[in-house]
Amino acid sequence: MRTFLSRFLPELTPVSKRERLRSAAGALVGILATGLVCRASVPAEALPILIAPMGASAVLLFAVPASPLAQPWSILGGNLVAALVGVTAAAWIADPFVAAACAIGVAIALMMLLRCLHPPSGAVALTAVLGGPATHALGYGFVLWPVGANSLILLATALLFNNLTGRTYPHHRPAGPRTADPPSGARVGFRAADLDAALEEFDQLLDVDRSDLEQILRRVQMRVYGRSSGPMTCAAIMSRDVIAVAPEAPLSEALRLLRRHRIKALPVTDERARVLGIVTQTDLLDKAAWDRSGPRLGLGRRLLLTAERGRAPHGCAADIMTAVEPVGPDMPIAVLVPRMSEAGLHHLPVVDADGRLIGIVSQTDLIPALLAEAGAPEAPARIHTPAQPVPA
Structure with missing residues (x-):
C-alpha cells in the first residue's frame, strides 16, 4: 500500500x-x-x-x-x-x-x-x-x-x-570568455549539441533552465569520473611556497609581486594568514585604470566601491580582489576540477582546518595530475574460483 x-x-x-x-x-x-x-x-x-x-x-x-x-x-x-x-x-x-x-x-x-x-x-x-x-x-x-x-x-x-539574501535573480549563468571556444568544462564528455538533440527527442517542456540541466549533467559526469579515478587530492598537487599580499597593500605592490615572482595570482590574507580573496592579473587589467605610474583605481570603480561599502576606497589590493571559497587539502581533484571550471577560476587557495593559507592550486597543477591518473594502470581483477579437488 x-x-x-x-x-x-x-x-x-x-x-x-x-x-x-x-x-x-x-x-x-x-x-x-x-x-x-x-x-x-x-x-x-x-x-x-x-x-x-x-x-x-x-x-x-x-x-x-x-x-x-x-x-x-x-x-x-x-x-x-x-x-x-x-x-x-x-x-x-x-x-x-x-x-x-x-x-x-x-x-x-x-x-x-x-x-x-x-x-x-x-x-x-x-x-x-x-x-x-x-x-x-x-x-x-x-x-x-x-x-x-x-x-x-x-x-x-x-x-x-x-x-x-544571496540568490542571483534573474537567474543566469556567469558569462564565460568571449571567444569561439566552448567553456573548458564543456570540452570533454557530452557536447551541448547532444543535450539539445536529447531535449528535442524528449519533446516536453521541463521546469528547469537548459544551462542548469547541462551543469547538473556535467557534475554527474565528474562524480562518475571521481569514482573511477584515484584518490589524488589537493595536498598532493598544490604549491606550498605561496606568495600572498595584505589587503591594504597598494596596487603597485601587488603588481610588483606578480612580476617579481612570475606568478599570475596572489591570495589576499589578513595578519592570521586567513584568506580574504585573491588578486589575479585579470583583476588588475579589468578593475584598475592604468597610467604611466602603474595601476590605480578609476573613478567608476571608486564610486561603485563607495556605494557598496559606505566609505571611500584606498586603492589597495582589497579594492580589486575576487572573492573565492578556499578548498581543503583533502579535497579530491575530481571535485576541484568542476568547481574551478564553473566559477571560471584558474587558481584556488588551499587552507587548513583553521582557515589559514597552506597552499594554492592552479590549472597548471591539475594538468599533469589528471594525465597521471588517466594513464595509471588499473588494478588486476581478483577472480575467485571454487577450489579444485585434490586428485587421489
Missing part, C-alpha cells in the same frame, strides 16, 4: 532548511509588500487590491527562482497576456465556462509563443472571466490594475529579496 501511495508523491530536489526558510520568508515579504503598496495606492472600496493568482506567483518567485517559469518576463508577460485574453473572452463569449476554457487555452498558446509561460497566469485568465461584476466592470483596466500593478510590485520585491 505504501509503495502504491508513494507513486503520487513528487520527488523534489533536496534543499537545506535554510533554503526552505528563505523561500517561506520571501513569499511572506512579497505578498505583504504587494498588498500594502496596493492598498496605499487606491481606496479599498474602489478597486480590487490583491488577486489570488499572486499567491501562486509568489511560490515560483521565492521558492523556485531559478525556474524558467519564474523569470521577470514570465511573470510580467504571462500575467498581462493572460489578463488581456481573459477580459476579451469574457466580453465576446456569453457562456462563462466556454469563455473560461477558451481564455486559458489561448493564453497558454500565446505565452508559449512569446516565451513567457507562467502557470499562475492561467488563474489570472480564469479570474478575468469568473471574477464577477466588480472584475467585469473594470474591462481592460483589469489588465493594468490589479494584474499589472500586483505583478510589478511582487517582481520588484523578488528582485530585492532574492539578491539581498
